[in-house]
Amino acid sequence: MKLFFVSSNSHKFQEIQLILREYHIPISFYQTELPEIQSESIEKIALFSAKTAFSEINQPLFTEDTGLFVEALNGFPGPYSSYVFKTIGNRGVLHLLDGESNRTAVFKTAIALIISNTESMTFLGETKGKIALSERGTKGWGYDPIFIPLEGDGRTYGEMKIEEKNQLSHRRKALQLLSKFLSNQYPHITQGGSV
Numbered sequence: 001m002k003l004f005f006v007s008s009n010s011h012k013f014q015e016i017q018l019i020l021r022e023y024h025i026p027i028s029f030y031q032t033e034l035p036e037i038q039s040e041s042i043e044k045i046a047l048f049s050a051k052t053a054f055s056e057i058n059q060p061l062f063t064e065d066t067g068l069f070v071e072a073l074n075g076f077p078g079p080y081s082s083y084v085f086k087t088i089g090n091r092g093v094l095h096l097l098d099g100e101s102n103r104t105a106v107f108k109t110a111i112a113l114i115i116s117n118t119e120s121m122t123f124l125g126e127t128k129g130k131i132a133l134s135e136r137g138t139k140g141w142g143y144d145p146i147f148i149p150l151e152g153d154g155r156t157y158g159e160m161k162i163e164e165k166n167q168l169s170h171r172r173k174a175l176q177l178l179s180k181f182l183s184n185q186y187p188h189i190t191q192g193g194s195v
C-alpha cells in the first residue's frame with residue numbers, strides 16, 4: 001500500500017522523508033496547495049486539509065500543520081504561524097519580544113492520517129525551546145533561525161544540519177507516533193522495520 005504526504009512545502013517533505021526512511025516507511029510526495037481552515041487547533045487544521053486531499057486522491061495519505069507557540073505572547077502565533085511568517089516574518093516576531101525576558105516557546109506539529117473514508121487519526125509532536133535574541137543560521141527555513149530547542153546545545157534549528165534538526169524536531173516526534181501506529185496497524189505500509 002502506498003502512502004502519500006500531501007503538502008505544498010518541499011522542506012517538510014525533505015525532513016519527513018529522511019525521518020520515515022529510518023522507520024522503513026516509504027512515502028510519495030503529492031505536492032499541492034491545500035485549503036487551510038481558520039481554527040485554534042492545529043489538529044483540526046491538518047485534518048481538514050487531509051480530508052480535502054483524500055476526496056481528491058482517494059489513497060492513504062497524511063498532511064501536517066505546524067505552529068510556533070510563544071509563551072510571552074499567550075501562544076501566538078500558534079495556528080496563525082503561516083500568516084504571521086508571511087506578513088511580519090522572523091524580524092516581526094523578534095520585535096514583538098523586544099525587551100521580553102521570557103523567551104519560552106514550543107513548536108508543535110499535528111499530523112493527520114487518512115487511510116479510508118472511515119479511518120482517520122491525528123498525532124501531535126512538540127519540542128520545547130526558546131526564541132533567540134536575533135536570527136541565527138542559514139541552514140533552515142521558516143522560523144528555524146529564531147528557534148533554539150531546549151534539548152540541543154544552544155544552537156538554533158537554523159544553525160543545524162537537517163539531520164541534526166531531525167533528531168530533536170517537533171516533526172520527528174509526531175512522525176514517531178505515526179510510525180508506531182502504522183507498524184502496529186498497517187505493517188504492509190512499513191518495509192519490515194521496527195519502530
Ligand code: IMP
Pocket residue numbers: 009064065066067068081082083085086140141142143144157171
Ligand atoms: P504550516 O504548517 O505550513 O501552516 O506552517 C506554519 C508556519 O510555520 C509557516 O510559516 C512555516 O514556514 C513555519 N514552519 C513550519 N514548520 C517549521 C519548521 O520545522 N521550522 C521552521 N518553521 C516552520
